[in-house]
Amino acid sequence: xxxxxxxxxxxxxxxxxxxxxxxxxxxxxxxxxxxxxxxxxxxxxxxxxxxxxxxxxxxxxxxxxxxxxxxxxxxxxxxxxxxxxxxxxxxxxxxxxxxxxxxxxxxxxxxxxxxxxxxxxxxxxxxxxxxxxxxxxxxxxxxxxxxxxxxxxxxxxxxxxxxxxxxxxxxxxxxxxxxxxxxxxxxxxxxxxxxxxxxxxxxxxxxxxxxxxxxxxxxxxxxxxxxxxxxxxxxxxxxxxxxxxxxxxxxxxxxxxxxxxxxxxxxxxxxxxxxxxxxxxxxxxxxxxxxxxxxxxxxxxxxxxxxxxxxxxxxxxxxxxxxxxxxxxxxxxxxxxxxxxxxxxxxxxxx
Amino acid sequence: xxxxxxxxxxxxxxxxxxxxxxxxxxxxxxxxxxxxxxxxxxxxxxxxxxxxxxxxxxxxxxxxxxxxxxxxxxxxxxxxxxxxxxxxxxxxxxxxxxxxxxxxxxxxxxxxxxxxxxxxxxxxxxxxxxxxxxxxxxxxxxxxxxxxxxxxxxxxxxxxxxxxxxxxxxxxxxxxxxxxxxxxxxxxxxxxxxxxxxxxxxxxxxxxxxxxxxxxxxxxxxxxxxxxxxxxxxxxxxxxxxxxxxxxxxxxxxxxxxxxxxxxxxxxxxxxxxxxxxxxxxxxxxxxxxxxxxxxxxxxxxxxxxxxxxxxxxxxxxxxxxxxxxxxxxxxxxxxxxxxxxxxxxxxxxx
DNA sequence: CTGAAAGCGCTTACAG
DNA sequence: CTGAAAGCGCTTACAG
Numbered sequence: 001x002x003x004x005x006x007x008x009x010x011x012x013x014x015x016x017x018x019x020x021x022x023x024x025x026x027x028x029x030x031x032x033x034x035x036x037x038x039x040x041x042x043x044x045x046x047x048x049x050x051x052x053x054x055x056x057x058x059x060x061x062x063x064x065x066x067x068x069x070x071x072x073x074x075x076x077x078x079x080x081x082x083x084x085x086x087x088x089x090x091x092x093x094x095x096x097x098x099x100x101x102x103x104x105x106x107x108x109x110x111x112x113x114x115x116x117x118x119x120x121x122x123x124x125x126x127x128x129x130x131x132x133x134x135x136x137x138x139x140x141x142x143x144x145x146x147x148x149x150x151x152x153x154x155x156x157x158x159x160x161x162x163x164x165x166x167x168x169x170x171x172x173x174x175x176x177x178x179x180x181x182x183x184x185x186x187x188x189x190x191x192x193x194x195x196x197x198x199x200x201x202x203x204x205x206x207x208x209x210x211x212x213x214x215x216x217x218x219x220x221x222x223x224x225x226x227x228x229x230x231x232x233x234x235x236x237x238x239x240x241x242x243x244x245x246x247x248x249x250x251x252x253x254x255x256x257x258x259x260x261x262x263x264x265x266x267x268x269x270x271x272x273x274x275x276x277x278x279x280x281x282x283x284x285x286x287x288x289x290x291x292x293x294x295x296x297x298x299x300x301x302x303x304x305x306x307x308x309x310x311x312x313x314x315x316x317x318x319x320x321x322x323x324x325x326x327x328x329x330x331x332x333x334x335x336x337x338x339x340x341x342x343x344x345x346x347x348x349x350x351x
Numbered sequence: 352x353x354x355x356x357x358x359x360x361x362x363x364x365x366x367x368x369x370x371x372x373x374x375x376x377x378x379x380x381x382x383x384x385x386x387x388x389x390x391x392x393x394x395x396x397x398x399x400x401x402x403x404x405x406x407x408x409x410x411x412x413x414x415x416x417x418x419x420x421x422x423x424x425x426x427x428x429x430x431x432x433x434x435x436x437x438x439x440x441x442x443x444x445x446x447x448x449x450x451x452x453x454x455x456x457x458x459x460x461x462x463x464x465x466x467x468x469x470x471x472x473x474x475x476x477x478x479x480x481x482x483x484x485x486x487x488x489x490x491x492x493x494x495x496x497x498x499x500x501x502x503x504x505x506x507x508x509x510x511x512x513x514x515x516x517x518x519x520x521x522x523x524x525x526x527x528x529x530x531x532x533x534x535x536x537x538x539x540x541x542x543x544x545x546x547x548x549x550x551x552x553x554x555x556x557x558x559x560x561x562x563x564x565x566x567x568x569x570x571x572x573x574x575x576x577x578x579x580x581x582x583x584x585x586x587x588x589x590x591x592x593x594x595x596x597x598x599x600x601x602x603x604x605x606x607x608x609x610x611x612x613x614x615x616x617x618x619x620x621x622x623x624x625x626x627x628x629x630x631x632x633x634x635x636x637x638x639x640x641x642x643x644x645x646x647x648x649x650x651x652x653x654x655x656x657x658x659x660x661x662x663x664x665x666x667x668x669x670x671x672x673x674x675x676x677x678x679x680x681x682x683x684x685x686x687x688x689x690x691x692x693x694x695x696x697x698x699x700x701x702x
Numbered sequence: 703c704t705g706a707a708a709g710c711g712c713t714t715a716c717a718g
Numbered sequence: 719c720t721g722a723a724a725g726c727g728c729t730t731a732c733a734g
Contacts, residue, residue, distance in 0.1 A: 703734105704733105704734085705732105705733090705734090706732095706733090707730100707731100707732095708729105708730090708731090708732100709728105709729090709730090709731105710727105710728085710729085710730100711726105712725105712726085713724105713725090713726085714723100714724090714725085714726100715723100715724090715725105716721105716722095716723095716724100717720105717721090717722090718719105718720085718721090
């Protein structure tokens with residue numbers, strides 16, 4: 001493999017100059033730079049990441065932590081993040097928690113993290129108190145997307161889960177529904193964490209605003225998956241008189257619920273209306289009404305918020321005006337959601 | 352940050368011994384090892400990956416290249432791969448090609464790759480001749496999953512695409528269909544590559560075996576996505592008398608086709624039967640008949656085939672009997688597929 | 703604008 | 719079983 005010495009020799013300069021020229025530092029004359037670039041090209045030279053990282057102290061790598069890459073929201077976020085990260089020259093280290101304690105330890109042990117990456121992106125990842133403390137003490141840049149723990153000093157990009165749930169529930173109320181069930185996350189399920197709490201809160205708030213007292217028997221906890229939604233709907237039916245509408249905390253749960261309802265001989269939306277949250281790729285195919293959230297956009301924006309300060313680091317420049325970056329660091333950036341009405345919601349049948 | 356010297360000092364040994372003890376090399380006495388481990392624990396020591404890689408010459412990292420992480424098959428493969436890779440102590444560098452030339456260059460420039468990772472996993476990634484040559488000359492371990500280019504010396508895990516397509520088409524024939532359309536990949540679409548050729552071949556073979564001459568007007572090329580499937584189905588309908596059945600080259604295309612058919616006022620399966628390939632998470636919800644392929648299993652198996660030789664490297668041991676590893680390296684490992692009949696396929700209506 | 707030299711934090715022969 | 723020392727291939731003050 002060609003090393004930096006080879007390039008230096010061919011270009012007739014020192015390795016220091018090669019290093020500077022290749023990284024585009026401004027302190028290299030145009031002619032020298034050209035000579036170095038030509039030599040590097042000719043030798044097909046690529047810098048050794050390990051050596052560069054060890055000497056330079058930065059890894060050019062970002063850890064991206066998601067609960068489950070197979071869920072629509074996370075895959076979509078990661079795809080957007082990957083694009084922007086690679087465009088900016090960063091590598092993406094993927095951690096798929098999947099509820100496995102081992103991965104958690106591996107990624108969230110701060111010493112590991114600190115020597116491995118320049119920054120961390122936590123997508124919908126709740127932290128335990130000890131993990132949060134460790135991460136806070138370390139001064140690694142980071143960002144959180146969606147719900148999960150906030151880390152002091154890290155910006156956060158997300159939607160307003162309470163408002164999304166309120167809108168979904170109100171849509172059902174507006175159609176004339178009164179017996180509206182909710183299926184959402186399980187507190188034991190670390191994938192969901194605050195998302196399900198917020199969405200449940202929005203659901204209840206909308207009901208109360210309509211003068212309806214939330215009925216606990218219509219409120220089921222399950223996993224944020226297709227199967228979780230199916231199980232929750234089945235459970236709902238087993239409890240007796242079915243609701244006329246179901247608000248599921250995510251589209252995958254809604255889809256599972258639709259399957260379970262059909263399996264039980266109920267028609268959607270004639271017998272039961274169903275609405276979710278996400279606007280999953282397949283929501284259109286299934287005719288699922290939903291609250292659309294901008295997944296790729298959250299990934300894009302988060303990557304920018306994460307990378308901008310890193311890029312600025314070499315030359316600190318003027319201190320940003322108070323409130324500029326400060327706001328983003330303290331107050332979550334909320335992206336808008338939007339009600340999308342399709343074929344899975346309709347007025348309840350007259351008795 | 353604690354360094355290896357700190358641990359060495361606390362344990363009262365040399366850094367060499369710390370290094371050996373922490374990596375579990377056998378040449379360390381039990382008591383010394385215990386002392387080192389205790390010291391490392393106490394100091395919360397984590398090895399510096401950059402330093403370790405530079406000195407040791409191995410990166411502990413695997414590049415995983417997929418066309419689009421948002422497609423069901425790739426997300427499912429990556430989830431399985433991630434689990435096994437992290438279990439074995441490897442980091443996963445994710446490359447989502449997404450048809451972007453830039454990422455391609457980045458990951459497939461061999462010098463980049465060689466210094467960054469110990470091994471490469473290409474999922475359904477076709478290589479250009481120059482890329483293939485470069486990758487072959489480099490002697491990096493690697494593996495390919497699904498279709499795409501074979502790299503000489505790299506094992507390959509996949510399904511038999513021709514057989515899968517034949518089974519799907521025969522299922523439709525068995526139901527009594529004669530006008531069977533096929534929607535599959537576009538040659539310009541690098542995501543698909545040989546997959547669509549093989550599946551088309553299986554489709555035609557099944558037709559011919561039934562005495563039917565393939566009708567080019569029933570054979571549409573489109574992208575391997577929901578939208579691609581929808582467009583292809585719409586195109587099919589625009590061409591005149593619709594087919595009585597459609598075999599789509601993947602479930603996402605099938606789902607898009609179902610949407611387009613419904614939008615055109617046709618019922619599935621009463622007017623048109625539809626079958627796909629994959630057994631996508633949502634195939635059940637949509638009642639989609641399909642040829643199931645084991646995505647996670649392909650990821651798992653590929654990771655094992657990739658890692659086993661790497662683990663063996665430090666201590667080469669006896670040469671494997673001829674044919675053992677050799678077979679896997681030359682002959683693809685074919686995993687079985689299975690026809691899953693749901694509600695989207697039925698006999699054609701009588702005229 | 704450029705170079706000589708130290709140093710980043712490990713691992714690996716080599717010697718004992 | 720253990721240690722002293724060289725070396726992995728860069729980047730970064732420092733000096734000019």
